[in-house]
Amino acid sequence: MKAIVCHEFAPVDRLRYEDVQPRALRAGEVRIAVHAAGVNFPDSLKAEGQHQIKPPLPWIPGSETGGIVTEVAPGVTRHKVGDRVMGVSGADGGGFAQQIVLPQERAFALPASMSFAQAAAVPVVYGTSLYALKQRARMQPGESLLVLGAAGGVGLATVQLGKAMGARVIAAASTPAKRELALQHGADHAVDYTLPDWREQVKALTGGKGVDVVYDPVGGDAFDEAVRAVGWMGRYLVIGFTAGRIPTLKVNMPLVKGYDLVGVRYDVWRDGWWSEARANLEQVLAWCAEGRLQPLVSARYPLERAVEAMRSITGRQVTGKVVLEMA
Incomplete structure (x- = not known):
């Protein structure tokens, strides 16, 4: 072969x-x-x-x-x-x-x-995203979800899963075409995270409270701003660093706002807890069959x-x- x-x-x-x-x-x-x-x-x-x-x-x-x-x-x-x-x-x-x-x-x-x-x-993008939102963030219906890099493979999967799980989804992407794509796939709002004041837009969309969950596969400059848009008792999901730069965090920020910084290592969890991982993927396929995920x-x-x-x-x-x- x-x-x-x-x-x-x-x-x-x-x-x-x-x-x-x-x-x-x-x-x-x-x-x-x-x-x-x-x-x-x-x-x-x-x-x-x-x-x-x-x-x-x-x-x-x-x-x-x-x-x-x-x-x-x-x-x-x-x-x-x-x-x-x-x-x-x-x-x-x-x-x-x-x-x-x-x-x-x-x-x-x-x-x-x-x-x-x-x-x-x-398997990879929907598996990673469902594990992140369900097992790691424990996201509940009605919560707000900010997705960075929302037009990429893992970003679009998270936008769709967020809506399937009942979240209010804010998509962050760098171009009008990418933001429109995220909206077409279910995002409630879309922001340009290349603008200097974009986190203020996110706060405004959440009534000033900040978001409940951030899904970040990007890192770099986007991380520096997004960590300031997390609300009280929020969860910041660290997925990866496609921007290239691995950022650092002053830990007084999660202390003051009482939010969690959560690492998402899907491949290790998938292979070590396969029965749960398989159940997640079966749920994804069921939602695909129902047309809730595309x-x-x-x-x-x-x-x-x-x-x-x-x-x-x-x-x-x-x-x-x-x-x-x-x-």
């Missing part, structure tokens, strides 16, 4: 598109013919050796796939050959390939209305152009999700 393979921790340009021998199934596993694979910011970090997890080499990136079951091992009861499924890998990846082998519990039956590309757009695939690349797809994300050139599609 063809795959994208990392042989050394180096710039993603060093990834290779090459032939790889598929491995045999073990008991309880399924083989999936991959039709689409989601591309995420951490794929590049891992390939370049800049992530907390450094997978053993050689390594195939990709942790979310959509495809068809082509083979099942003894002991498999959840799936059969021909099933349309969404696959969720662990830290071992494997998604940027024409085939992937997964434990049966890591594959999910797809709603009839969901495409393979949409399936590949779900994964947006904004860019598609063939497998052999995986590096270009990864660069589009690290360069912050895209909205929604980027996927690889197999010929």
Whole structure:
């Protein structure tokens, strides 16, 4: 099979598109013919050796796939050959390939209305966001939610999930087109977080109280302002640092306002508490089937152009999700 393979921790340009021998199934596993694979910011970090997890080499990136079951091992009861499924890998990846082998519990039956590309757009961003809002922020209906980077893949997922969970959503994005996209996907308000007074707009939208929950995958300058827009007993969710700069915080701010600064490490929680993580993803798929969530695939690349797809994300050139599609 063809795959994208990392042989050394180096710039993603060093990834290779090459032939790889598929491995045999073990008991309880399924083989999936991959039709689409989601591309995420951490794929590049891992390939370049800049992530907390450094997978053993050689390594195939990709942790979310959509495809068809082509083979099942003894002991498999959840799936059969021909099933349309969404696959969720662990830290071992494997998604940027024409085939992937997964434990049966890591594959999910797809709603009839969901495409393979949409399936590949779900596990990381919706999984991260639901864990952040539900388990980490304990967000309640009627609370206010500020989403930074609201037009990106994880940002749009959070906007949609926030509305599905009954929150009042304020989307922060850098351009009129991105703000309009967030509004189209359910945000109640949108603000330009490149303006010097944008946090005052957020406070005004909350009647001067500040927001209950902030979802921040951006860091950098946006963090410096957003931490001042949190209300009493709020929760500030630290997701990542796509802006490049890891910010610092004077801890008198959360002290004075009594708010929590909460780290969100989804991959570790997902793999360590899989039964809860699986239940979250089943909820996401149910909401997709009901039309309450609509994964947006904004860019598609063939497998052999995986590096270009990864660069589009690290360069912050895209909205929604980027996927690889197999010929």
